[in-house]
Amino acid sequence: MLTGGYMTYLLARLGAWTIACLAETGKMFNFLLYAVYTCASSPGHPRHILKQISFIGARSSLVIVLTAGFTGMVLALQGYYTLTKFGSEGMLGVAVSLSLIRELGPVLTALMVTGRAGSAIAAEIGIMRITEQIDALETMALDPFKYLVAPKLIASVLALPLLCGIFDVVGIWGGYLVGVKLLGVNPGAYFGEMENSVQWKDLYSGMVKSVCFGVIIAWVCCYKGYYAGHGAEGVSRGTTTAVVMSSVLVLIWDYFITSVLL
Amino acid sequence: MIELRGVTKSFGSQTVLNGLNLKIPAGLITAVIGPSGEGKSVLLKHMIGLMRPDSGNVVVDGEPITCLGRRRMNRVREKFGMLFQNSALFDSLTVFENVAFPLQEKTSLSDAEIARKVRDALLQVGLTGADAKYPDQLSGGMKKRVGLARALLMNPRIILFDEPTTGLDPVICRAIHQMIKQTHARFGYTAVVVSHEIPEIFDISDRVAVLYRGSIIQCGTQEEIQNSSHPAVRQFISGSLEGPIQPI
Numbered sequence A: 001m002l003t004g005g006y007m008t009y010l011l012a013r014l015g016a017w018t019i020a021c022l023a024e025t026g027k028m029f030n031f032l033l034y035a036v037y038t039c040a041s042s043p044g045h046p047r048h049i050l051k052q053i054s055f056i057g058a059r060s061s062l063v064i065v066l067t068a069g070f071t072g073m074v075l076a077l078q079g080y081y082t083l084t085k086f087g088s089e090g091m092l093g094v095a096v097s098l099s100l101i102r103e104l105g106p107v108l109t110a111l112m113v114t115g116r117a118g119s120a121i122a123a124e125i126g127i128m129r130i131t132e133q134i135d136a137l138e139t140m141a142l143d144p145f146k147y148l149v150a151p152k153l154i155a156s157v158l159a160l161p162l163l164c165g166i167f168d169v170v171g172i173w174g175g176y177l178v179g180v181k182l183l184g185v186n187p188g189a190y191f192g193e194m195e196n197s198v199q200w201k202d203l204y205s206g207m208v209k210s211v212c213f214g215v216i217i218a219w220v221c222c223y224k225g226y227y228a229g230h231g232a233e234g235v236s237r238g239t240t241t242a243v244v245m246s247s248v249l250v251l252i253w254d255y256f257i258t259s260v261l262l
Numbered sequence B: 001m002i003e004l005r006g007v008t009k010s011f012g013s014q015t016v017l018n019g020l021n022l023k024i025p026a027g028l029i030t031a032v033i034g035p036s037g038e039g040k041s042v043l044l045k046h047m048i049g050l051m052r053p054d055s056g057n058v059v060v061d062g063e064p065i066t067c068l069g070r071r072r073m074n075r076v077r078e079k080f081g082m083l084f085q086n087s088a089l090f091d092s093l094t095v096f097e098n099v100a101f102p103l104q105e106k107t108s109l110s111d112a113e114i115a116r117k118v119r120d121a122l123l124q125v126g127l128t129g130a131d132a133k134y135p136d137q138l139s140g141g142m143k144k145r146v147g148l149a150r151a152l153l154m155n156p157r158i159i160l161f162d163e164p165t166t167g168l169d170p171v172i173c174r175a176i177h178q179m180i181k182q183t184h185a186r187f188g189y190t191a192v193v194v195s196h197e198i199p200e201i202f203d204i205s206d207r208v209a210v211l212y213r214g215s216i217i218q219c220g221t222q223e224e225i226q227n228s229s230h231p232a233v234r235q236f237i238s239g240s241l242e243g244p245i246q247p248i
Helices: A004-041 A046-056 A058-085 A089-130 A133-139 A144-182 A187-197 A200-226 A231-261 B040-047 B070-077 B095-106 B111-124 B140-153 B170-187 B200-204 B222-226 B231-238
Strands: B002-011 B014-024 B029-033 B055-060 B080-083 B158-162 B190-194 B207-212 B215-220
Touching (some): A004 A144, A046 A089, A046 A144, A089 A144, A089 A187, A089 A231, A144 A187, A144 A200, B002 B040, B014 B215, B029 B200, B040 B055, B095 B140, B170 B190, B170 B200, B200 B222, B207 B222, B215 B222
Parallel strands (some): B080 B158
């Protein structure tokens, strides 16, 4: 049986936690709004943006190709196993392509980019914070958002759909390799059914998701780095939180956006 | 002129600045001395708007800066340069790029003109042949020089020095102090120097302010400070273990 004093204590803790969560959420949304405003008003020098596109996009392409290839291959294996039960192996191309284009492409691309580039973004900005490099920018009357946040946000929004496109294409070819070359599915059926079934709105939904995920990754990772705690431990905690929070938000947002776009 | 009026700043339950009042006269070198952990760096950060006071006001050239928005604050910061305790150089940029950064971002000078100005600034702080090095390849003294060159480059009217000689050997310390004195004589900026180097800092300062327990307990010329009757000031400048300042 809980005593009245203990109940009050628990309620006070719950209230304090709720207020802290709301304050943090508000701070995060303010951060996003100012980042978007900076992107629109003074997005920074194109060379800063290109550098970030190279870092977030080009340098993630190898890991995306590898992930996409094996995802497509395993989708073909699993899909073939299921479809043969209904005598519908010819639909394998459709199953692989729709799964990739509508769902797995954007989500897995976002998760891989979060792990590879998002963690690096949080760590880079966090180290700049604890070594007073961000303060140095401010003392020069330069807006840190223009140099650190806006280029990463723009690059992430541009790079994610492109990486997602690569993921889809490589994944479909991975599925082709296993389905057609290994399991003997008719190549005409694999691509022919795909051509009939994949519609513009499927591609559109994948691309919209990728753009949203690009915003989420850059936003969360920049925020967690920008407000990193003290010392190496603060940066380490900020980086870990950035990756976990980005990944979870990607999956949550994926559900909501799928329910709207379906 | 910079003026702090009744500035109070707390972090959690710890009050660092407690109704602090201080006037920094224009064109002079003012040293801020005091025991470690008394909030000298916090004081500097209030002067340039990197921190905002819980109460009180900071006035720069007659303009209160405490409630300024980002854009107007940046206009005030145009007047400032700052040399950080750990130099705060951009670690992914070379020495040349570090010094050139504010010029590249804030002026429309040609690359050749920027290169000439950067070389001049590095020459002024006695640093040559290190243009292509990265900050982690430099000694502590060299980093301070690069930081000073970067702070000087935009010809600021006010420069804040946050412990410019901490962790450096006595020879480099003296060289940095001389450099501050020479550049001050040449450019005539207002300087605020936070330092622990007693009595060396007296040689370059026009005025000295002593920060203790969140307030300026004495501010005056170096003679006034050295002849002070305040027990905390006397203990601090003599380095004695006996007195109101608790060593640990």
